Amino acid sequence: MSEVLVVVDHVDGAIRKPTLELLTLARRLGTASAVFIGPADAAAAAAEKLAAHGAEKVYTVDDAALRGYLVVPKVEVLQQLVEKTSPAAVLLVSGAEGKEIAARLSIRTGSGLITDAVDVAADGTTTQSVFAGSYTVQAKVTTGTPIITVKPNAAPVEDVAGAGTVEPFAATVSEAARSAMVVASQPRKASGRPELTEAAIVVSGGRGTGGDFAPVEGLADALGAAVGASRAAVDSGWMPHSFQVGQTGKTVSPQLYVANGISGAIQHRAGMQTSKTIVAVNKDPEAPIFELVDFGVVGDLHTVLPALTEQVTQRKG
Amino acid sequence: MNIVVCVKYVPDATANRQFEADNTVDRVGVDGLLSELDEYAVEQALQLKEKAEDPSAVTVTALCVGPEQATDAVRKALQMGADAGVLVTDEAVAGSDAPATSLVLAKAVEKLAAENGQAEIVMCGMASTDAGMSVVPAMLAERLGLPQVTFASRVETQGDQVRIKRDTDTATEIVGGRMPLLLSVTDQTGEARYPSFKGIMAAKKKPMTTWSLGDLGVDAGSVGASVAWTVVEQTTARPPREAGEIVTDEDGSGAVALAGFLADKKFI
Numbered sequence: 292m293s294e295v296l297v298v299v300d301h302v303d304g305a306i307r308k309p310t311l312e313l314l315t316l317a318r319r320l321g322t323a324s325a326v327f328i329g330p331a332d333a334a335a336a337a338a339e340k341l342a343a344h345g346a347e348k349v350y351t352v353d354d355a356a357l358r359g360y361l362v363v364p365k366v367e368v369l370q371q372l373v374e375k376t377s378p379a380a381v382l383l384v385s386g387a388e389g390k391e392i393a394a395r396l397s398i399r400t401g402s403g404l405i406t407d408a409v410d411v412a413a414d415g416t417t418t419q420s421v422f423a424g425s426y427t428v429q430a431k432v433t434t435g436t437p438i439i440t441v442k443p444n445a446a447p448v449e450d451v452a453g454a455g456t457v458e459p460f461a462a463t464v465s466e467a468a469r470s471a472m473v474v475a476s477q478p479r480k481a482s483g484r485p486e487l488t489e490a491a492i493v494v495s496g497g498r499g500t501g502g503d504f505a506p507v508e509g510l511a512d513a514l515g516a517a518v519g520a521s522r523a524a525v526d527s528g529w530m531p532h533s534f535q536v537g538q539t540g541k542t543v544s545p546q547l548y549v550a551n552g553i554s555g556a557i558q559h560r561a562g563m564q565t566s567k568t569i570v571a572v573n574k575d576p577e578a579p580i581f582e583l584v585d586f587g588v589v590g591d592l593h594t595v596l597p598a599l600t601e602q603v604t605q606r607k608g
Numbered sequence: 609m610n611i612v613v614c615v616k617y618v619p620d621a622t623a624n625r626q627f628e629a630d631n632t633v634d635r636v637g638v639d640g641l642l643s644e645l646d647e648y649a650v651e652q653a654l655q656l657k658e659k660a661e662d663p664s665a666v667t668v669t670a671l672c673v674g675p676e677q678a679t680d681a682v683r684k685a686l687q688m689g690a691d692a693g694v695l696v697t698d699e700a701v702a703g704s705d706a707p708a709t710s711l712v713l714a715k716a717v718e719k720l721a722a723e724n725g726q727a728e729i730v731m732c733g734m735a736s737t738d739a740g741m742s743v744v745p746a747m748l749a750e751r752l753g754l755p756q757v758t759f760a761s762r763v764e765t766q767g768d769q770v771r772i773k774r775d776t777d778t779a780t781e782i783v784g785g786r787m788p789l790l791l792s793v794t795d796q797t798g799e800a801r802y803p804s805f806k807g808i809m810a811a812k813k814k815p816m817t818t819w820s821l822g823d824l825g826v827d828a829g830s831v832g833a834s835v836a837w838t839v840v841e842q843t844t845a846r847p848p849r850e851a852g853e854i855v856t857d858e859d860g861s862g863a864v865a866l867a868g869f870l871a872d873k874k875f876i
Contacts, residue, residue: 302778361756361783362746386777387742387759394746397707403837404706406741416841421740422625427844434837470755471785474771478779488777492875514875522795532761532775532796538621538737539645539795547875557621568873569849570866576856583849586869590857598863606867606876 293379294324294348296372298365298392299341300384302478304333306340308448308489309384314344315446319413321379323453324348326372326460328365331355334457342455344448350460362388363468366395371462373400373436380415380432385440393438402435409445409544409565423538423557424564443488444544479533482518487534490517492547493566495536497521497559499552499573499592502529506596507551513603519543519563521553537562551592555580572596609666610727611653612717614748615646615685617678618738625738631840632703632833633738635675642681645733647688647800652763652793653731654689654801659765667691669720669727673701673712679816686811687803693814694720698821703833706739710747712831715824717752728768728787734759734794749790757785761796 295317300307310325317323325346327337331353338349350372357364369392373381381396383389385407397404410418415437419428432438487493494516496507504518511518520530522537536543538561548566553559555571555578563569570586571578572595581587588595619625619638626634642650650670657666670685672678673696682693696716704712717730730752732745749756760772760783768787773780775796803811821828829835855865870876 307778361758361785363755366750387774388776390742391746391756391758394706394743395750397743397837398710398747398750401837404741404743405838406743420846422738423621425625425846426627427846428631428840429842429844430838430840432838467753471757471783471789473781474784475782476779477781486777533777538740539734547870547873568875569852570869572862572866576854581852581854583852584854585849585852586866587852587854588857588862588866589854590862594860595857595862595866598860599866602863602867603870603876606871 293321294376295321296369296376296378296381297323297325297346298369298381298383298389299325299327299337300386300389301329301337304329304337306337307384309443311344311448312443312446313382313384313441314341314346315449316411316441317382318345318451319411320415322347324350324376324378326350326352326369328352328354328357328368338455338457342453343450345451345453346455347453348456348458350458352460352462357464359473360469361471361473362391362395363470364464365392366399367464367468368462369396370399372460378436380437380439383440385442389440393440397438400435402438403432404438405430405432406440408439408441411439411441420565423561442542442544484511485515485517487517487519487536487541488543490543491545492516492549493519493536493543493545494549494551495519495521495553496524496551497553498523500524500529502527503593504529506593509600510549510596510603513600513607521559550580551596553580554578555583609660610725611656611666611668611729611731612720612727613649613653613668613670613685613690613731614713615650615670615672615681616643616736617641617672617674617681618643618736621737627843630833631843640677640680642684643733643737645735645737645795648793648795648797649731649733650685650688650690651800652797656729656765667724669694671713671716671720672696673709673716675702682816683811684803686814686816687807688801689807691814693816694819695816696819696824698828700821700828700832703836704831705836705838706741706743706747707837708831708835710744710751712821712824712826713744713748714751715826716819719819719824726788730754730790732790732792734792745790745792752790754788754790755785756790756792757783758792760791760793763791763793763797
């Protein structure tokens with residue numbers, strides 16, 4: 292079986308969950324080969340974790356000379372690995388970086404690119420959710436090496452032992468690739484809550500919070516959920532942009548989405564419409580969000596949420 | 609200084625968007641407009657012009673690849689304040705995928721460079737509001753051999769240096785690059801202006817050029833649906849969600865009912 296390259300998404304060597312989901316998909320398509328471009332001293336631990344989730348091979352590329360440059364050095368590394376291994380596919384996580392690496396790699400290798408897949412079948416057919424979740428699209432790459440970026444939660448993480456054979460790969464990176472660079476980086480503070488795109492439950496607040504997110508956060512913590520926000524709440528400066536759910540923020544697809552004081556504009560729907568169960572609390576009975584919900588409460592979130600939080604705590608207690 | 613802003617003509621996101629029988633996006637049955645996310649790119653280009661020592665020495669050109677009606681998108685950019693507009697339109701372009709679109713854009717940017725001098729900045733929005741792939745900017749940078757600084761939530765320039773703020777999944781970064789480069793901006797960069805009456809009148813006198821693939825030296829056989837590197841096999845409208853239960857809160861009844869629902873669904 293052909294190799295399938297999985298580009299590892301990590302922070303200083305700590306592998307992020309969506310990469311493990313990619314390994315599950317990669318094993319459907321062929322044998323999973325992870326590509327770890329990162330600090331040399333973190334490679335062994337990373338390889339061990341990747342092997343525990345089905346990676347047969349782990350290509351490690353020391354990024355000491357590449358770190359801090361935007362996207363292009365990684366594209367050159369991958370281009371050389373694609374030439375060397377002629378893989379059945381290249382899988383990346385559908386974030387800003389993953390998509391940009393994929394985009395340049397597509398042009399360099401003359402290969403078709405599919406972004407934001409929510410599923411990948413054994414024959415390479417992908418499923419995407421488009422037009423704010425109102426359509427499902429099945430597509431396939433027909434030219435070159437299929438390059439596919441996959442959304443978080445597209446597949447389960449599986450504990451399957453792979454050989455995890457480490458193969459250091461020495462890539463040559465051109466001077467031209469080292470142009471745009473990261474001058475400074477401020478890691479986001481850990482909130483102690485699950486990550487928005489990975490969470491099983493998301494509790495969001497919008498304009499109706501009036502800027503007070505305490506009831507939203509209280510419910511989120513009682514449910515073990517991530518906190519999200521509508522664009523209105525972000526534009527008002529109540530929450531940072533990293534919390535935004537919607538077209539220009541994060542797309543989430545949790546088991547349960549709780550929308551509070553959110554009217555449900557198309558831009559917001561685009562980010563949450565594929566959630567499994569949707570509930571909403573809103574003062575306005577005419578709010579379009581109620582067209583989407585499995586259960587809705589017409590009421591003031593400032594009284595409903597604290598009461599609900601208490602109910603949740605009691606029932607869980 | 610030359611700034612080229614790439615703008616896309618998209619079906620209105622608030623309309624009922626759908627696919628044609630051949631699985632391409634219906635661009636005729638639904639009203640089109642300048643993609644909202646590209647308005648932010650036009651806005652940032654105009655701000656760079658206005659902040660320049662000599663704004664009259666900065667030319668902002670709006671560039672669009674699309675059907676004939678896409679001239680509306682270019683005109684909107686001119687009304688906002690862009691100096692010139694270019695529409696590349698050709699029947700052969702229909703159904704092009706992102707790699708082909710980026711090829712046509714790249715050839716048009718090169719033709720503009722040959723005629724007016726190189727663009728120091730090629731500006732893009734963060735994504736289109738229809739396909740929403742977010743990959744054309746990086747593909748265009750690749751084709752033009754330019755560095756990219758992308759997904760900017762704030763833009764600053766000094767001389768030929770560009771610095772942007774960018775929010776990634778895990779960090780907030782400051783990214784720097786040197787012109788010429790490709791820059792893409794998010795909706796966080798700030799409200800895009802509405803065309804003023806004066807702007808609307810002025811736009812009528814601004815140069816608007818239409819190019820075909822032949823004008824760009826692009827072989828019609830290298831673009832379009834038939835040579836796309838991907839194929840859409842099927843498009844399916846998602847069944848509408850079944851109407852849920854709506855209750856009105858009275859003295860705490862809403863919270864009790866909602867908790868009951870969540871318990872039934874095993875969330876608590």
